[in-house]
Amino acid sequence: MPKRSAEAAHDSATGRVPWVRPQFDVDEALIEDIRRALSSGRVTNDGPLLRSFEQRLADSLGVAGCVAASSGSAALFLAASALGLSGGEAVLPAFTYIATLNAVLQAGMEPIFCDIDPDTWTLDPAHLELLLDEHPSVRLVVPVNVFGVPPALPAIDSRLRGHGAKLVLDNAHGMGSEQEGKRYATEPLAQTFSFHATKVLPAVEGGAVASFDARFLAEVRRLRNHGLAADPLDSTPGYNAKMSELHAAVALRSLQRLPQVVAQRRQHAERLRRCITEDCAALFTVQQVPPGVRSNFQNLAVVCRGAGVEQVQAELDARGIETRRYFWPALHHLRMYRDRFRLPVTDTIAASVLCLPLHDQMDEAVLQQIEQALRQTAARLA
Numbered sequence: 001m002p003k004r005s006a007e008a009a010h011d012s013a014t015g016r017v018p019w020v021r022p023q024f025d026v027d028e029a030l031i032e033d034i035r036r037a038l039s040s041g042r043v044t045n046d047g048p049l050l051r052s053f054e055q056r057l058a059d060s061l062g063v064a065g066c067v068a069a070s071s072g073s074a075a076l077f078l079a080a081s082a083l084g085l086s087g088g089e090a091v092l093p094a095f096t097y098i099a100t101l102n103a104v105l106q107a108g109m110e111p112i113f114c115d116i117d118p119d120t121w122t123l124d125p126a127h128l129e130l131l132l133d134e135h136p137s138v139r140l141v142v143p144v145n146v147f148g149v150p151p152a153l154p155a156i157d158s159r160l161r162g163h164g165a166k167l168v169l170d171n172a173h174g175m176g177s178e179q180e181g182k183r184y185a186t187e188p189l190a191q192t193f194s195f196h197a198t199k200v201l202p203a204v205e206g207g208a209v210a211s212f213d214a215r216f217l218a219e220v221r222r223l224r225n226h227g228l229a230a231d232p233l234d235s236t237p238g239y240n241a242k243m244s245e246l247h248a249a250v251a252l253r254s255l256q257r258l259p260q261v262v263a264q265r266r267q268h269a270e271r272l273r274r275c276i277t278e279d280c281a282a283l284f285t286v287q288q289v290p291p292g293v294r295s296n297f298q299n300l301a302v303v304c305r306g307a308g309v310e311q312v313q314a315e316l317d318a319r320g321i322e323t324r325r326y327f328w329p330a331l332h333h334l335r336m337y338r339d340r341f342r343l344p345v346t347d348t349i350a351a352s353v354l355c356l357p358l359h360d361q362m363d364e365a366v367l368q369q370i371e372q373a374l375r376q377t378a379a380r381l382a
């Protein structure tokens with residue numbers, strides 16, 4: 001068994017619980033993969049570890065193919081660019097990480113922000129329908145998996161029928177989540193993943209595009225490698241967004257460990273969610289996980305009712321519990337977009353959401369510390 005630090009989930013010197021704690025299995029097989037890559041000189045450009053990772057990732061998702069990239073941002077940007085929709089409009093939620101917006105902008109598209117569902121905090125299909133009526137020239141829709149909960153893809157897909165816009169899912173949070181027993185939903189043309197250190201499948205840095213469309217994936221692959229074409233005279237401007245062999249070695253190990261990681265996260269998240277709904281419901285509401293969905297609990301998020309979110313953060317911080325305001329500020333409040341978009345649900349959720357600590361290595365003492373801090377905070381502020 002790989003060795004793990006006793007401090008994995010808890011800074012034992014200070015008694016503080018960090019809100020994320022990247023975990024890697026540093027075993028002999030990983031060291032050997034890295035040693036072999038470095039000593040052979042085969043360190044990047046479609047090497048054997050990368051190919052093996054792409055194949056195993058596709059198998060584990062149940063999808064035709066995957067193209068690994070240098071980051072989740074690069075993956076989304078490559079997917080959007082491969083569609084050749086530059087100059088068109090793209091719908092995305094404002095309640096997401098800024099990387100979703102960056103990818104849309106860098107692919108040359110104009111963003112239109114869509115509101116979210118008040119319970120799941122994912123893209124609201126009814127608001128999407130209104131936006132599509134108002135903006136017939138929308139060419140792309142990018143819903144986002146939020147903290148492990150997928151957006152309502154069948155409802156979104158049915159709103160897009162007859163409209164012609166493409167659907168690409170930002171699934172940076174979704175590795176290991178399931179819907180109706182499947183890890184990969186077939187409605188979107190493509191899904192993109194992040195393997196950043198803070199994500200459920202960490203490769204230090206990394207990402208991937210997954211799709212059933214082989215021609216689309218070939219275009220993603222071409223753009224990932226400087227836009228070079230089989231006939232060099234057909235090349236177009238592309239990017240260097242390759243994943244190195246060293247990152248692929250780490251990604252392969254994390255993919256192997258994924259089932260245990262997700263099982264642990266679910267167990268811890270469900271226990272803490274039970275504590276919140278049973279003992280702290282006057283102050284906190286948990287994110288709704290819709291029927292048929294199994295979240296990977298990329299993040300354990302709550303909405304604070306009544307009390308100000310900063311006050312709740314300060315109470316938890318005083319008890320050694322680190323939290324983060326994800327996603328805040330909502331993207332339509334960036335100064336460059338001020339006052340152009342009205343998103344009332346996004347405003348309510350973004351103003352009051354907090355991500356609590358969650359990692360797969362939390363032990364009983366840490367779980368109890370979090371539960372106690374939540375109960376005490378609810379008793380003081382509710």
Ligand SMILES: *Cc1c(COP(=O)(O)O)cnc(C)c1O
Pocket residue numbers: 071072073074096097099100144170172173194195196205206207
């Ligand atoms: C992490 C994240 C990304 C970007 O992934 P990186 O690997 O950090 O570039 C994109 N979208 C969302 C929602 C994310 O949380």
